[in-house]
Amino acid sequence: MNEVFQALSDPTRREILRLLRQRDMSAGEIAECFPLANSTLSGHFKILKHSGLIVSERSGTTIVYSLKVSAFEGMLAAVMELFEVDKEPKESKK
Amino acid sequence: MNEVFQALSDPTRREILRLLRQRDMSAGEIAECFPLANSTLSGHFKILKHSGLIVSERSGTTIVYSLKVSAFEGMLAAVMELFEVDKEPKESKK
DNA sequence: GTGTTATTTCGTTAATTGGCGAAATAACGA
DNA sequence: TCGTTATTTCGCCAATTAACGAAATAACAC
Numbered sequence: 478m479n480e481v482f483q484a485l486s487d488p489t490r491r492e493i494l495r496l497l498r499q500r501d502m503s504a505g506e507i508a509e510c511f512p513l514a515n516s517t518l519s520g521h522f523k524i525l526k527h528s529g530l531i532v533s534e535r536s537g538t539t540i541v542y543s544l545k546v547s548a549f550e551g552m553l554a555a556v557m558e559l560f561e562v563d564k565e566p567k568e569s570k571k
Numbered sequence: 572m573n574e575v576f577q578a579l580s581d582p583t584r585r586e587i588l589r590l591l592r593q594r595d596m597s598a599g600e601i602a603e604c605f606p607l608a609n610s611t612l613s614g615h616f617k618i619l620k621h622s623g624l625i626v627s628e629r630s631g632t633t634i635v636y637s638l639k640v641s642a643f644e645g646m647l648a649a650v651m652e653l654f655e656v657d658k659e660p661k662e663s664k665k
Numbered sequence: 666g667t668g669t670t671a672t673t674t675c676g677t678t679a680a681t682t683g684g685c686g687a688a689a690t691a692a693c694g695a
Numbered sequence: 696t697c698g699t700t701a702t703t704t705c706g707c708c709a710a711t712t713a714a715c716g717a718a719a720t721a722a723c724a725c
Binding site: 552 | 585588
């Protein structure tokens, strides 16, 4: 889970996720959306993959990335656990 | 929102939030739960405060920290927006 | 095989981060 | 006022991070 929070801490990586939310995209397509070197984006893909938030599949000479929604569910659960969502009220206000 | 993701990216800070989920605590009480210098924890408090996830109130000579749940709601919404939660299905699987 | 395109890996660098101890600040009680 | 306690701020340092360009890899077409 640490890897997921880590992956989400960078704005560029969150934007990559936002792009993939709309449709699967190749590394090159994603790279065109940023003013960054391909190698830089590749590094971000690696981190996102390692966190489990995206998966890749080679299609000929291109590599297509896509969101892995199941990883998100775990993430959501962790965030909710972090706060008191789904717990009894705390009764501390005033 | 960037500050929130940034704040959540560190394990120590997430643990601080987890502690505060149970009850409000002073800086010293929180610090006792970690093998870190007080000054280090104070830095974490500062980041968490800046992100809006916690608030502080001085009580005599101690400073009491508490969770700010409303900030979490924004965070949750951002995470859900990041993924396709609450959107129509994507129709891409197989 | 050679060449082309798409992508990643490698090595470097500058900026950020998390840690520390020491000094500063704040509030209290004597 | 002078201590004492609680906490933060201030350098400082080591480790991590995000960026780059150049070189390496992979798949294809010829």
